[in-house]
Amino acid sequence: MKRALDAIPADAGAEERAWAVVREAYARREPAVRHRSPVRPAFVLAAAVVVALAAAALSAPGRAVVNAVRKSIGIEGAQPALFQLPAPGRLLVSGAGGTWVVAADGSTRRLGAYSQASWSPHALFVVATTGNELATVEPATGRVHWQLARPAIGFPRWGGTRTDTRIAYLTTDRLHVVAGDGTGDRRLRPSARVAPAWRPGTSRHVLAYVDVRGRLTIMNADRGVATRLSRPYAEVRDIAWSADGKTIALAARNEVVLFEIATGDAHVVHVGGVRALAFAPDGRLALMRGDGVLLVDHGHLRSLFAGPSRLAGLAWSPNGRWLLSSLPAADQWVFVQTRGGHRILAVSHIRRQFGSEPSLDGWAPEA
Amino acid sequence: MCNRISTVSSSAGATLRLDRPVVAERRERALVRDAQGGSAEAFEQLFRSHWPRAYRAALLVVGDSAAAEDIAQESFLAAVRALDRFDRRRPFGPWLHRIVVNRAIDWARARALRRETFGDDGPDPAAREREPSEHADDLALGLAHLHPEQRAVIVLRYLLEYTPGEIAHMLDLPRGTVNSRLRRGLDQLQDAVEGERP
Numbered sequence: 001m002k003r004a005l006d007a008i009p010a011d012a013g014a015e016e017r018a019w020a021v022v023r024e025a026y027a028r029r030e031p032a033v034r035h036r037s038p039v040r041p042a043f044v045l046a047a048a049v050v051v052a053l054a055a056a057a058l059s060a061p062g063r064a065v066v067n068a069v070r071k072s073i074g075i076e077g078a079q080p081a082l083f084q085l086p087a088p089g090r091l092l093v094s095g096a097g098g099t100w101v102v103a104a105d106g107s108t109r110r111l112g113a114y115s116q117a118s119w120s121p122h123a124l125f126v127v128a129t130t131g132n133e134l135a136t137v138e139p140a141t142g143r144v145h146w147q148l149a150r151p152a153i154g155f156p157r158w159g160g161t162r163t164d165t166r167i168a169y170l171t172t173d174r175l176h177v178v179a180g181d182g183t184g185d186r187r188l189r190p191s192a193r194v195a196p197a198w199r200p201g202t203s204r205h206v207l208a209y210v211d212v213r214g215r216l217t218i219m220n221a222d223r224g225v226a227t228r229l230s231r232p233y234a235e236v237r238d239i240a241w242s243a244d245g246k247t248i249a250l251a252a253r254n255e256v257v258l259f260e261i262a263t264g265d266a267h268v269v270h271v272g273g274v275r276a277l278a279f280a281p282d283g284r285l286a287l288m289r290g291d292g293v294l295l296v297d298h299g300h301l302r303s304l305f306a307g308p309s310r311l312a313g314l315a316w317s318p319n320g321r322w323l324l325s326s327l328p329a330a331d332q333w334v335f336v337q338t339r340g341g342h343r344i345l346a347v348s349h350i351r352r353q354f355g356s357e358p359s360l361d362g363w364a365p366e367a
Numbered sequence: 368m369c370n371r372i373s374t375v376s377s378s379a380g381a382t383l384r385l386d387r388p389v390v391a392e393r394r395e396r397a398l399v400r401d402a403q404g405g406s407a408e409a410f411e412q413l414f415r416s417h418w419p420r421a422y423r424a425a426l427l428v429v430g431d432s433a434a435a436e437d438i439a440q441e442s443f444l445a446a447v448r449a450l451d452r453f454d455r456r457r458p459f460g461p462w463l464h465r466i467v468v469n470r471a472i473d474w475a476r477a478r479a480l481r482r483e484t485f486g487d488d489g490p491d492p493a494a495r496e497r498e499p500s501e502h503a504d505d506l507a508l509g510l511a512h513l514h515p516e517q518r519a520v521i522v523l524r525y526l527l528e529y530t531p532g533e534i535a536h537m538l539d540l541p542r543g544t545v546n547s548r549l550r551r552g553l554d555q556l557q558d559a560v561e562g563e564r565p
Contacts, residue, residue: 001525018440083449
């Protein structure tokens with residue numbers, strides 16, 4: 001077989017034509033300077049950033065230091081393209097350029113012209129929407145398993161076990177749930193335009209959503225029984241479950257509230273303007289507001305990263321060591337190391353790679 | 368541990384090298400290191416040693432010589448861009464082949480979406496370097512009947528000689544899916560090849 005495949009005729013001139021192009025690219029490249037100093041510059045820079053951010057929490061002059069550091073943060077030395085992810089796993093992103101899966105080695109695969117997407121519970125499939133169509137797709141091949149047409153579909157979220165799953169999504173003002181095989185689509189309750197969230201770690205299909213009055217509500221999606229968990233909150237932007245399913249966080253205009261499901265206790269973090277929440281696998285909670293990311297770690301709030309412009313989106317690496325956010329104004333992604341070091345890696349020309357500034361739909365482990 | 372290198376003579380008088388993969392891997396690591404340090408000669412050796420299989424793999428998946436040239440060339444350009452960050456402990460070939468084959472699948476899939484068809488004549492015979500054997504011609508025609516994903520696993524398995532486990536990792540697929548695609552692909556290839564014969 002190999003001999004026969006090797007014998008299929010090929011274009012002998014291709015190699016020389018390609019070499020001329022590749023040689024030119026290699027000649028233009030500047031080899032990286034490798035420092036042998038035991039104290040690495042990147043570490044020094046990261047340490048300086050951490051110190052400056054701590055100073056900002058203390059004083060106004062400290063804030064000025066941060067602003068100065070921001071401008072010189074590694075973002076200026078950003079990689080010109082996404083060559084690889086800093087941690088294992090697969091990243092799912094969507095935008096006007098479609099939905100893409102990015103492998104750890106930086107290779108990308110476009111799944112189709114979808115505008116929003118999310119992973120299935122074990123990252124074996126992707127649910128995506130074009131706006132008026134919901135589709136389930138194989139991430140490795142882009143093969144569509146089934147489609148469902150509904151008006152103004154948004155925020156598709158997939159939950160469940162390996163053998164029994166449900167997909168929640170919103171239409172204009174209404175929460176819907178459909179089985180993972182595309183059957184039994186049901187129009188449920190009115191909902192705010194906030195992504196619903198499936199409770200992890202349970203075989204029941206328990207869904208959290210925000211009703212039209214801004215109340216966090218927990219529902220058994222199969223039985224339709226709902227329980228209000230909170231009073232109304234103004235301008236709820238995001239909700240997120242911890243990985244163990246014991247805590248759910250809600251970001252509203254003036255605060256972030258963490259609800260303990262077992263006890264019903266609510267812990268309020270008095271920080272306003274949070275637009276996105278994301279729990280790390282180990283329980284740390286990242287909060288994105290304005291141009292910065294804060295971290296709630298064992299009950300303590302600290303600043304993790306301050307960018308030069310407004311951030312968009314949050315995604316934890318599956319191993320919980322890296323946090324990804326986006327700087328749309330700079331056309332960059334920023335990877336912030338939160339465990340095992342303090343590196344900040346930036347990547348430029350995101351729009352060129354994905355056809356638009358994509359949203360960060362999830363960073364899942366290898367299947 | 369010492370990686371022993373030994374040579375023996377074959378009955379035809381040629382010299383066979385044993386433990387060649389170990390030598391090749393060491394040599395390749397040295398080439399990557401030198402290329403990272405700015406050696407154009409080292410980089411050219413990397414290019415020359417990997418181009419033929421990268422290009423042929425792309426050609427067999429997409430069936431279009433111009434597209435295959437673009438895909439393989441773009442993959443090497445990606446290698447140039449990532450060179451400084453490349454981990455020398457990893458082999459260069461699988462990393463490159465993963466990029467090539469995934470890009471080839473994407474290209475073939477995009478073409479299918481544009482309602483074009485894989486050429487009925489199999490891989491584009493532009494600028495033939497040599498006269499193919501009858502068997503190779505049959506195989507090329509047979510490949511044209513397979514889906515791009517099936518062509519990809521057959522190319523990875525039988526041209527580039529990766530194991531099903533390695534292919535599963537490269538294509539982000541379960542191993543069982545790789546095995547089933549191989550089996551179905553070979554069955555269809557056999558049907559197609561036998562169908563082409565008079």
